[in-house]
Amino acid sequence: MINLAGRDILHNWGKFVMTGVGLGLLIGVTLTMAGVYRGMVDDAQALIANSGADLWVVQQDTLGPYAEPSAIHDDVARDLLLQPGVMATGNVAYLTMQIQHAEQEVRIMLVGIEADKPGTPAYLISGRPITQSHYEALADIKSGLNLGERIRIRRHEYTVVGLTRRMVSSSGDPMIFVPIKDAQEVQFLKDNDALLNERARTTAPSRLPGAISPATSQMVNAVLVQLKPGFLDEEVAASIRRWKHLQSYTRAQMEEILVARLIATSAKQIFMFLVILSIVSAAIVAFIIYTMTMNKIREIAVLKLIGAGNRIISLMILQQALGLGLIGFVVGKTAATFWAPLFPKYVLLIPGDALRGFFLVMVMCALASSFAIRAALRVDPASAIGG
């Protein structure tokens, strides 16, 4: 038996392919939106994984350095080493800021780290780790910085000695790692006028008796903790919460904060876009298939008159709708793959989403074709006979 759908497609292949390409671009946008969401989750997970920490110790009653402001004294890291199960600790400071690079503003997350301690990037794609106490930096490749380049951060200039990859904040800003002392200075050091004012205030004769002296230790945003093998993160975290009056999060808890809370609103936003795009795509497919069918109304009437059954006519329309969906999906997937790297934020296209997208497109096309099939089945074969 002749495949009527195939013959019709071949007869009008140019029109059919162009329609498929148009639909494909829409499907490409839909797949990209899914990729944007996956990218956000992956960024959050990469942030946690790349830190190399088992626990995040932060200021009490806060959600940690990525979600809320947190400030604890940097000597906490030494105290925590005495806790059972703690193998290593590292002070970290996080600060989102703008820097100038190549005459452009670049938004970055400045991360203060202690060399060879938790928080240090696990691997470099080129260069070497920070070895000096000051003015050396590791930059994520997404920042656009190159090895040996010098960048100005507040008062000082830093030399990029190493490059990392996939080290970005939960907002997708590239990270620049500097020694913790430098980060503390950037974060907490005040300008000269502010220092003079504060000195005048704290040494004034009118100072109230019992007022607290200026702190001698520096502040950091969090202490990252690595555990000895065999110790459960939940137990050590509970112990820190109980004895140190600090908040302590396990890796799973931190992931929950980042994925389920921090990017939840963005995820819902993207989900809404996905739903709307899917509805728009379905409506467009339905309209295209309906129009294509209506253009063949005379042929359908003749086919019915000469004895073609409803199954043959329905199958012809369904196959065309699925063919359109197939072309659309291939074009959409290809387009998304090509344009994803051009997005400023990480777009992660995973095969599972593509597979789900493929089935969704096919189901959508099949459902959309039902309108055209209904219209075709209502065509009266008598309309092929004049009068």
Add this chain to the structure above:
Amino acid sequence: MSTPAIEIVNLTKRYGQGDTAVDALKGVNMTIWPGEVVGLVGPSGSGKSTLLKCLGAVIEPTSGKMQLGGQTIFDNIWKIDDLRTLRRDRIGFVFQAPYLIPFLDVTDNIALLPMLAGVPDDKARIRARELLDALDVGHRAHAQVSQLSGGEQQRVSIARALANHPPVILADEPTAPLDSERALNVVRLLGQMAEQYQTAIIVVTHDEKIIPTFKRIYHIRDGRTYEEAGEGRTA
């Protein structure tokens, strides 16, 4: 000729109900024998198309008897699928415009009918080629419909009507888009086919040029038929 190909007795068709009812057919009688080409002539609104639709088993008459090859049609036991099969296997259609399927080539336009009836593709195509040769368009077997002239398209549509060797062909103004010479050729061709395949052919027409070629003519006016013997050169 023991059994008429078509026999219609007192056929009526009413559209609508009550005050708005219209009687399109008011008692049509008609008998057509195998191998005969009969003209059906009448002005617009006389009931030609309604009669053709009843004969084509696409609309049900209100009353009366209609038999194809001795078998009564529309006697309350026919289902839609039965009528579809009846149209496919026992009635051929030739339209005013050829209405060929534009996305099939010439051969497949004809072979589609036997294929719908369950004939294997290769045999259906062989049958299509035979008919195309018989109608002198064998050389256009692989052409696209859009590449054919008007006359060639009408020949292909006649071949399509004959594809399942039906006992009856209904031709609705088949010569309307053709010039005199081609119109007469088509009628001559229909006569040859009727004789060769013993097919009864009803040709609905306004065409004054071809009316004298029919042996018998049915005039239809206000839903009633009147038979007239024609000069008849075709059958």
